[in-house]
Structures are given as structure tokens and as C-alpha cells.
Amino acid sequence: MYHQKPILGIVVPCYNEEEVLSLTVEELDSVLDKMEKEGLVSSESFILFVNDGSRDQTWPLIEDLKGRYERVSGLNLAANVGHQNALLGxxxxxKQHADCLVSIDADLQDDVRVIRDMVLRYREGCDIVYGVRSSRKRDTWFKRTTAESFYKLMEGLGLRIVNNHADYRLMSRRALDELARFTEVNIFLRGMVPLLGFQTGVVYYERLERAAGESKYPLKKMINFALEGITSLSVKPIRMVTAAGFVVFAVSIVMAIYGITSNLMGKAVSGWSSLIVSMWFIGGVQLLSVGLIGEYIGKIYREVKRRPLYIVERELPPAVRRKAVDEAKSDHRKELDPVLSL
Structure with a gap:
């Protein structure tokens, strides 16, 4: 059952975001204020900033913003654990304080105005609503090409993934409870959330320029992120290595037959070039295979250790939550007063 005025929580992972955070809270607080006045969300709705071990003044700024905005809350992680783990944390x-949650990055590149559309889709019965980019015209040719290639590769490997969707989405408490049952430590939420099923919806938006600060995802991190996603959710790459092994073996058999036949027929074959090429080719395939197998073994190693994904150092609840608790206690007292006076 979906509430007419759901408690909406907006979760914002932050890593060295002191330059943009003040703008972010203004935008998000304004969105919640408008939706509350429209009667779309509860007055207990809140914003949760998750500090992922920032090295700048992000956490002190979150503490300051909490004192100035009733809806703001904070979660300070004890160490930097990466975007996906911080978001999951x-x-x-x-989720225990909300009916539905929206996850969004702090840089304001995702259009906050479509949060309203997400809530409307939630009220229609969707447990998961994806924010999807309508175009990539603002991206450079390189970024656009690599991103499109990544999504095509993921689809080719048989993974359920939403094209041009990052981590801008709404999830109901029911969907979040099911996500909590996923116990792996190799986290790739873009691929995990579609595995939940449930009724889903999509809202489209135009991605904006970063409001302030610098991107926290340089090329190296993007490559690592893509590799993490592929190897965390699919065993097809390792099957492709097996297939490549059979192909190389078949080619070697053909070459062996060719060599024996040439010698029996008395043909002089130099063989130097083909030998060198074969050695380099087989050596490259072997190194690639060992590296890929090592990647999977490394993931098994992490899974077996069962280390916590994140450790919370401190949590700051929003003022609206405390106010709601105080009001509930006050209403309860009023109900008891006539009884106690008898």
C-alpha cells in the first residue's frame, strides 16, 4: 500500500564536495518544500548527506547545514569506502525512517526537478523509478562513445541494466528491504537494482553541467568502475576466455597438421615469422586469461572475508524527525490527560 503523503528521503553521497554542498542543500530543500505544499510528500521528509571519508571540510559543513535546515541529516562514515558502498550505507x-528514498549525487548534474515526477510514479504504484538521461549531447565525443560502448557491452553479457541511467533513482521501502538481502561485498547498484524486479518506471531528464567543484570520476576510476560492474554481475567474460582457449587450441592443431604435411611433401618453410606471431598471440591470450581469472579470484577473496562495507562513525538525525516524535508524544499525553484526571 502506498501512502498518500509518503515520507521521502533524499540520500546524497559526498566525497570532497565542500564547494557545491551549499547549493545542493538549497536546491533539494526547495524541491521538498514545494512538494510538501502540494501535498505530495510528508512534512517529515528529509535529506541525508553521507560523508564518504572526505579530506576537505565536507563533514563540518554538513554539521553546519543541519543546524540551519530542519530537513537536513548527516551520516559520517569512519573511512572512505567508495561511492557505491557509501550510497548503500x-x-x-x-530506509527505516522513510517510505521511499531518492539517491542523487551532490554535483547537481542530475535535474532535481524530476524528483517530483519520480514521486508521482511511486504514488501510481512503482517501487523503483529510474532517472534516465534523455541525451548525451553535453558529453565529449570520447565520454559519449565509451559510455555507449559500456552499456552495449553490459547488455551483450546478458546483464539487466538501464541505458543512460547512473544512480539517480527512487526506491520504495519494500524494494530497499529486498536489496538489503543481497549480501555480496562487490557492489554495483546499477546492475543489482534491476535484479529486484517489482514494478518500475522511468523519468527522463537533461543532464546539467556540474554546479561547482571537480568530477570525482577521472578516466582511471571510470575504467575500474566498469570492470567492477562487469565482473561483479556476470561470469560470461571467464566463459569467453574458455572459448578463446578452444579456438587457439583448434588453430594450433590446424597449424600442426599444416607443418607436418609441408615437411612430408618436402616443402621448405622458413616459419620464423609465423612462429614469432604465434608466440606473441598465445602469450597475450594467456596473460589476459590469467589476469581475468585473478580478478574473479580476488572477488572471491573479498566475499569470503565478509568485511563490513562501511562503518558509521556518527549519525545526525534531522530536526523534522525529532519534531514529529515530540508531536506524537504530546498527542499521546493529551489523550492520557483526561484518563489520568479521573
Whole structure:
């Protein structure tokens, strides 16, 4: 059952975001204020900033913003654990206080105005609503090409993934409870959330320029992120290595037959070039295969150790939550007063 005025939580993972955070809270607080006045969300709705071990003044700024905005809350992680783990930590912490949660990055590149559309789709019965980019015209040719290639590769490997969707989405508490049952430590939420099923919706938006600060995802991190996603959710790459092994073996058999036949027929074959090429080719395939197998073994190693994905150092609840608790206690007292006076 979906509430007419759901408690909406907005989870914002932050890593060295002191330059943009003040703008972010203004935009998000304004969105919640408008939706509350429209009667779309509860007055208990809140914003949760998750500090992922920032090295700048992000956490002190979150503490300051909490004192100035009733809806702001904070979660300070004890160490930097990466975007996906920090986001998951925020979702798992906030889900107990909300009917639905929206996850969004702090840089304001995702259009906050479509949060309203997400809530409307939620009220229509969707447990998951994806924010999808309508175009990539603002991206450079290189970024656009690599991103499109990544999504095509993921689809080719048989993974359920939403094209041009990052981590801008709404999830109901029911969907979040099911996500909590996923116990792996190799986290790739873009691929995990579609595995949940449930009724889903999509809202489209135009991605904006970063409001302030610098991107926290340089090329090296993007490559690592893509590799993490592929190897965390699919075993097809390792099957492709097996297939490549059979192909190389078949080619070697053909070459062996060719060599024996040439010698029996008395043909002089130099063989130097083909030998060198074969050695380099087989050596490259072997190194690639060992590296890929090592990647999977490394993931098994992490899974077996079962280390926590994140450790919370401190949580700051929003003032609206405390106010709601105080009001509930006050209403309860009023109900008891006539009884106690008898």
C-alpha cells in the first residue's frame, strides 16, 4: 500500500564536495518544500548527506547545514569506502525512517526537478523509478562513445541494466528491504537494482553541467568502475576466455597438421615469422586469461572475508524527525490527560 503523503528521503553521497554542498542543500530543500505544499510528500521528509571519508571540510559543513535546515541529516562514515558502498550505507540507514528514498549525487548534474515526477510514479504504484538521461549531447565525443560502448557491452553479457541511467533513482521501502538481502561485498547498484524486479518506471531528464567543484570520476576510476560492474554481475567474460582457449587450441592443431604435411611433401618453410606471431598471440591470450581469472579470484577473496562495507562513525538525525516524535508524544499525553484526571 502506498501512502498518500509518503515520507521521502533524499540520500546524497559526498566525497570532497565542500564547494557545491551549499547549493545542493538549497536546491533539494526547495524541491521538498514545494512538494510538501502540494501535498505530495510528508512534512517529515528529509535529506541525508553521507560523508564518504572526505579530506576537505565536507563533514563540518554538513554539521553546519543541519543546524540551519530542519530537513537536513548527516551520516559520517569512519573511512572512505567508495561511492557505491557509501550510497548503500545511506540507503540502508535512511530506509527505516522513510517510505521511499531518492539517491542523487551532490554535483547537481542530475535535474532535481524530476524528483517530483519520480514521486508521482511511486504514488501510481512503482517501487523503483529510474532517472534516465534523455541525451548525451553535453558529453565529449570520447565520454559519449565509451559510455555507449559500456552499456552495449553490459547488455551483450546478458546483464539487466538501464541505458543512460547512473544512480539517480527512487526506491520504495519494500524494494530497499529486498536489496538489503543481497549480501555480496562487490557492489554495483546499477546492475543489482534491476535484479529486484517489482514494478518500475522511468523519468527522463537533461543532464546539467556540474554546479561547482571537480568530477570525482577521472578516466582511471571510470575504467575500474566498469570492470567492477562487469565482473561483479556476470561470469560470461571467464566463459569467453574458455572459448578463446578452444579456438587457439583448434588453430594450433590446424597449424600442426599444416607443418607436418609441408615437411612430408618436402616443402621448405622458413616459419620464423609465423612462429614469432604465434608466440606473441598465445602469450597475450594467456596473460589476459590469467589476469581475468585473478580478478574473479580476488572477488572471491573479498566475499569470503565478509568485511563490513562501511562503518558509521556518527549519525545526525534531522530536526523534522525529532519534531514529529515530540508531536506524537504530546498527542499521546493529551489523550492520557483526561484518563489520568479521573
Amino acid at each position: 545511506g540507503l540502508m540507514t535512511a
